[in-house]
Amino acid sequence: MHALSRRISDVLGLDPGVHAIEYDGHWYTWRQLADASKRIASAVQPGTDVGLLLRNSPSHVAALLAVLAAGGSVVVINPSRGDERIRADIAALALPVIVGTEDDITLLAHPADVATVVSIGDLDTAPRIRPGVPTDAGAGRVAVRMLTSGTTGPPKRVDLTYDMLAVSVIGTDFTTAPEPTGVSGNVAIVNAPLVHIGGVYRVLQCICQARPFVLLPRFELASWAAAVRRYSPKAVSLVPAALRMVLQSDLGPHDLAGVRAVTSGTAPLSAEDADAFFEKFGIPVLTSYAATEFGGGVAGWTLADHRKYWKSKRGSVGRASLGADLRVVSDDGVPLGAGQVGLLEVKPGQHGRDAAWVRTTDLARIDADGFLWILGRADQAIIRGGFKVLPDDVRAALENHPAVLGASVVGMADERLGETPVAMIELRRGESVTDAELVEYLRSRLAPYEIPSEIAIVEAIPRTPSGKADLTAVRRHFTGRDR
Structure with a gap:
């Protein structure tokens, strides 16, 4: 049994009541x-691929833990991507075991008769198991076939091993x-979606630390704030879009x-x-850098670093973490010196001691103290008449406007x-501004070629489950088609 499977099983039995x-x-x-997990685990053999139509509910947490405790492989399925796409995805996967609510199984899965089907309700209701045809399991190294966020195209799956x-x-x-040795007295809050690595990570972290947690179906300001007031967690996690909602709220x-x-x-x-x-709440924000492909974080701020370095390193995403190595290279792969801008390469600690360098598409620089700055995506650079425009630079300039809650910038053919x-703009509550006023605001902050040729002010920017702007949907707003 893998150490992760053993930890899950042991913690579930620590203090049952x-x-x-x-x-x-x-x-x-x-x-x-634990009881719900054991029932679901009875349908899982080590190494078996198990499709989970994951939602943020206790029964879905039980299903996730069941598969991992049994040594199976969780195949993440997002039940909110549209019925036809979900059906096509499940048909292509040809999974031996599928777990979901009765409605999800009936409306979306249409599993073949050979598949074992586990229908779950709440934790007080025993799951219904319809046995399928036994299949040969795999080697059992993959813990989760995790969906990426799908910001620039259809989500794809990345294999995360048990070690990772x-x-x-x-x-x-x-x-x-x-x-x-016992259940923690501190209560955490999980508001990230389980179909994203952030949700899976936070649930498993709570379980492995024997920490009780409030599970929210999604981030919603009032319910999140109520949980924070009720339990006073020492740390909370907020994606940038949610953090800006808290910042612009009436909370104090x-x-x-x-x-x-x-x-x-x-x-x-x-x-x-x-x-x-920090000025409003007196609470430091510790940013981090992670990717599904890495299996989690590879850089981040600590409280100690924030106290010592934030004033001189503000805007950085922190230093290497969890045993990761970071470097910046030229287009030809030549390592660059401190402070030079190039492509970021990572040796994630999650990949083991003999890991190869993974080249990202992120432009970055690393200073002499090891602090990392992410400067934009090289593969999203917009070439306007020979000039390079980095969407993140334009987005950041727009989001500095006092009326702007969020912005997303993409390239459009010309x-x-x-x-x-x-650019697509989402305004703060009660604020108003015109696109002409925004253009005038940008003239003193950006080069002329960086200023958007069109600005659309919308009620809400379309976002992925992880809270990132859905660039495909943003682009479709302007062009009527995918790039």
């Missing part, structure tokens, strides 16, 4: 979570790390009393927003210039 998950105002115990997940949620010494320092740090990742967060959050930047 106490609280494990709060959902919709009701607490479920570790016994309820264990490094992220237990630590680099996961084979020898001491296990918790008393609402976040007890919170010592906010962690933020998945998308760029400006130093101005981080500073504004017969004369080849491509021009266009």
Whole structure:
């Protein structure tokens, strides 16, 4: 049994009668979570691919833990991508086991008769198992076939091994790390979607630390704030879009009393927003850099680094973490010196000691103290009449406008210039501004070729489950088609 599977099983049995998950105002115990997991696990053989139509609910958490405790492979299926696409995805996967709610199984899965089907309700209702035809299992190395966020195209799956997940949620010494001896008295809040690695990571981290948690169906300001006031967690996690909602809300320092740090990742967060959050709430924002392909984070801020370095390193995403190595290289792969801009390469600690360098599409620089700055995506650069425009630079300039809550910038084809930047804007509550006023605002902040040729002000920017702007949907707004 892998160390991660053993940790999950051991923690579920630590203190069965106490609280494990709060959902919709009701607490479920570790016994309820363990019993549901054991029932679902009875349908899983080690190494078996198990399709999970994942939603943020206690029964889906039980299903995730069941597959991992049994040594199976979770194949993440997003039940909110549109019925036809989901059906086509499931048909192509030809999964031997499928787990979901009765409605999801009936409306979306249409599993073949050979598949084992597990229908789940709430933790008080035993799952219904319809056995299928036994199949030969695989080697059992893959823990989760995780969906990427799909910001620039259809989501794809990345195989995360048991070792990779264990490094992220237990630590680099996961084979020898001491296990918790009792359930923690501190309550965490999980508001990230389980169909994204951030949700899976946070749930598994809570389980491996024997920490009870509030599970929210999605980030919603009022319910999130109520949970923070009720349990005063020491740390909370907010994607940039959610952090800006909190920042622009009527919440005050008393609402976040007890919170010592906010962690933020998945998308760029400006130093101005981080500073504004600290000024309003007195809480430091610890940004990080991660990717599904890495199996989690590879760089981030610590509280100690924030106290010592933030003023001189603001805007950085922190230093290498979890045993990762970072470097910046030229287009030809030649390593560059401190402070030089190039493509970021990573040796994730989650990939093991003999890992190869992974080249990203992110432009970056690393200073002499090891702090990393992400400067934009090389593959999203817009070439306008021979000039390079980085969408993140334009987005950051727009988001500094006092009326703008969020922005997304993409390239649109132009017969004369080849491509021009266009921007979608979401305004803060009660604010108003015209596209002409925004253009005038940008004239003193950007080069003329960086200013968007078109600005669309919308009620809400379309986003992926991880909170990133859905660039395909943004582009379709302007062009009527995918790029």
